[in-house]
Amino acid sequence: CEFRWESKQWYQRRVRGSKMYTEHGDPRIHKACAEVYLLETDYATCCTHCQYLDLDGVQFYSQTLIEVARVRAYNSELGLIITWAVLQFLTLKRTEHARRIFKLYTAQHPAITTPFPYQEPLLNFIQFLIQAIDRRSPQLVKVLRDKYSKSLSRDPSFSVSIEKILRVYFNEVPQSSGSLGGLGGLMQSLFGGGESAGTAQSAVPVVEDADLD
Numbered sequence: 001c002e003f004r005w006e007s008k009q010w011y012q013r014r015v016r017g018s019k020m021y022t023e024h025g026d027p028r029i030h031k032a033c034a035e036v037y038l039l040e041t042d043y044a045t046c047c048t049h050c051q052y053l054d055l056d057g058v059q060f061y062s063q064t065l066i067e068v069a070r071v072r073a074y075n076s077e078l079g080l081i082i083t084w085a086v087l088q089f090l091t092l093k094r095t096e097h098a099r100r101i102f103k104l105y106t107a108q109h110p111a112i113t114t115p116f117p118y119q120e121p122l123l124n125f126i127q128f129l130i131q132a133i134d135r136r137s138p139q140l141v142k143v144l145r146d147k148y149s150k151s152l153s154r155d156p157s158f159s160v161s162i163e164k165i166l167r168v169y170f171n172e173v174p175q176s177s178g179s180l181g182g183l184g185g186l187m188q189s190l191f192g193g194g195e196s197a198g199t200a201q202s203a204v205p206v207v208e209d210a211d212l213d
Helices: 002-018 027-039 043-050 055-072 075-091 095-108 121-134 138-147 156-170 185-191 199-203
Strands: none
Touching: 027 043, 027 055, 043 055, 055 075, 055 095, 075 095, 075 121, 075 156, 095 121, 121 138, 138 156
């Protein structure tokens, strides 16, 4: 409706203006933007803004991802959604955000009924990846990437994000020249098109799987 369109435009302008004072814009404005896009089930743009929430806003982001999984994904795909979200946080070097959203998502998603080690390989990958970063071990990150290559190959954006993570945490030179972030084909189908390729990116930069059990 016209009111919501004008609201979105107003919030986008506020995000751009707040970047004068913080690198990615005011988290409160990003939260307001995310709520507007969630009302319209524009999950891609909503989640783009959620990447820049403060720690208190991660609960909202987790609930949004669970809703996306409920309405868009099969149970076999529930690990894809949280993997994308965690990797995006880590490419921004927001380790505590990544840790918290993974903990909330795995605790609150109704289809995740067992604790670690999980039945879904990607969930185990994320658990180990955060531990590898805590240990400041790029070698372990690379081992995990290779061990979980079958599961990670389900979306091409994952491997690109892992290279970015190796660079921002360990100063490793990326092997790929691809775009750092965004949605791969499968993730695009889960989140939907939205405005993340246009309006949202003009307001905020979008940073761009034999598995272990």
